Amino acid sequence: xxxxxxxxxxxxxxxxxxxxxxxxxxxxxxxxxxxxxxxxxxxxxxxxxxxxxxxxxxxxxxxxxxxxxxxxxxxxxxxxxxxxxxxxxxxxxxxxxxxxxxxxxxxxxxxxxxxxxx
Amino acid sequence: xxxxxxxxxxxxxxxxxxxxxxxxxxxxxxxxxxxxxxxxxxxxxxxxxxxxxxxxxxxxxxxxxxxxxxxxxxxxxxxxxxxxxxxxxxxxxxxxxxxxxxxxxxx
Numbered sequence: 001x002x003x004x005x006x007x008x009x010x011x012x013x014x015x016x017x018x019x020x021x022x023x024x025x026x027x028x029x030x031x032x033x034x035x036x037x038x039x040x041x042x043x044x045x046x047x048x049x050x051x052x053x054x055x056x057x058x059x060x061x062x063x064x065x066x067x068x069x070x071x072x073x074x075x076x077x078x079x080x081x082x083x084x085x086x087x088x089x090x091x092x093x094x095x096x097x098x099x100x101x102x103x104x105x106x107x108x109x110x111x112x113x114x115x116x117x118x
Numbered sequence: 119x120x121x122x123x124x125x126x127x128x129x130x131x132x133x134x135x136x137x138x139x140x141x142x143x144x145x146x147x148x149x150x151x152x153x154x155x156x157x158x159x160x161x162x163x164x165x166x167x168x169x170x171x172x173x174x175x176x177x178x179x180x181x182x183x184x185x186x187x188x189x190x191x192x193x194x195x196x197x198x199x200x201x202x203x204x205x206x207x208x209x210x211x212x213x214x215x216x217x218x219x220x221x222x223x224x225x
């Protein structure tokens with residue numbers, strides 16, 4: 001059974017960097033999926049942040065491209081998100097997900113609420 | 119980017135009845151449309167991809183249809199566990215985009 005689990009600080013100060021890691025179990029991240037991050041603003045819809053392939057190829061949402069970086073660590077079966085220069089507008093539940101090569105997500109983490117506040 | 123609009127925002131239906139949720143894309147996404155079910159505190163769950171293909175383990179009461187810019191998901195006979203928020207997602211163009219969701223609530 002494939003499981004994804006997000007980890008990282010739940011509280012980040014404005015202007016600092018939000019860092020999250022997703023640990024994948026039950027599936028090797030080198031086996032062909034894209035791995036990505038999606039966030040949900042309080043009371044609102046979902047926003048795709050970006051995706052990364054195990055080779056390191058990345059795709060970012062243009063609205064965040066200047067502030068976001070994804071990376072993958074195949075030795076730990078993990079992938080990570082860094083979002084810099086955060087503001088209160090970045091407060092959201094962050095989900096990691098396994099994304100098929102077609103583009104839909106059939107594996108999701110439980111999500112983690114990250115609050116940006118001083 | 120492609121904007122996805124879902125309607126209605128909230129749908130009140132009695133258990134056992136049929137529910138139809140709609141999704142409209144600002145430009146054609148071909149058949150590259152997925153639906154997700156989301157319950158509070160849980161991970162979103164893939165229901166349908168490719169407009170009409172049910173994901174593994176999804177009951178046959180869920181069906182999807184449409185093409186181009188207009189899509190629907192129908193739940194033929196609502197069960198208590200079906201009351202949730204439903205999102206459509208297009209994956210035809212980067213960036214991937216989602217609708218704002220339809221909340222399906224018990225009438």
